[in-house]
Amino acid sequence: FYGQWLSEDIPALLSGKTPPSVLETAVTTNPVHVLDLAFLLPALIITAVLLWRGRPLGALLAVPLLIFSMLISMGILAIFLVSGSKGLPTSLAVEIFIAGISVASLVLSIVTLRDVTELNGANT
Numbered sequence: 001f002y003g004q005w006l007s008e009d010i011p012a013l014l015s016g017k018t019p020p021s022v023l024e025t026a027v028t029t030n031p032v033h034v035l036d037l038a039f040l041l042p043a044l045i046i047t048a049v050l051l052w053r054g055r056p057l058g059a060l061l062a063v064p065l066l067i068f069s070m071l072i073s074m075g076i077l078a079i080f081l082v083s084g085s086k087g088l089p090t091s092l093a094v095e096i097f098i099a100g101i102s103v104a105s106l107v108l109s110i111v112t113l114r115d116v117t118e119l120n121g122a123n124t
Contacts, residue, residue: 002041005033040068059112066109073102 012019021030047065050058076098080090 002037005030005037009033009037040072044069059116063109063112063116066105066112070102070105070109073098073105077102 008019008021019030021033022028043061044065047058047061051062052058077095080095080098084090
C-alpha cells in the first residue's frame with residue numbers, strides 16, 4: 001500500500017494541491033494514509049525483517065500484526081458490503097484481494113500460534 005498511498009500523496013505535495021481522497025472525504029488529511037504510512041506498514045516491514053533474521057521479537061510481533069491485519073481487512077470488506085447495498089460502486093477485484101489478505105492473515109496466525117504451542121509443549 002506504500003506505493004498506492006505515495007502515488008497520491010507525493011504528486012499532491014509537489015504540486016501544492018489537495019489529494020483527491022482528502023477532497024472526497026472533506027477532512028484535512030487522509031487518516032488511512034497517515035495510520036498506514038506512519039504505523040502499520042513500518043511495523044509490518046520491521047516484523048518481516050526480524051522474522052527473516054530469525055529474531056524472537058519478530059515472532060512475538062507477528063501474531064498481533066496478523067490478527068490486526070485480518071480484522072482491518074474484515075472491516076474494509078464490511079465497508080464494501082455496505083457501500084454495495086447503498087448502490088455505491090465497488091470493485092470485485094479489490095474485494096477479492098482484501099478477502100485474500102484476510103484469509104492469509106488468519107491462516108498464518110493459526111499456523112504461527114500452533115507452532116508456538118508445539119514449541120511450548122516440547123520445552124515443558
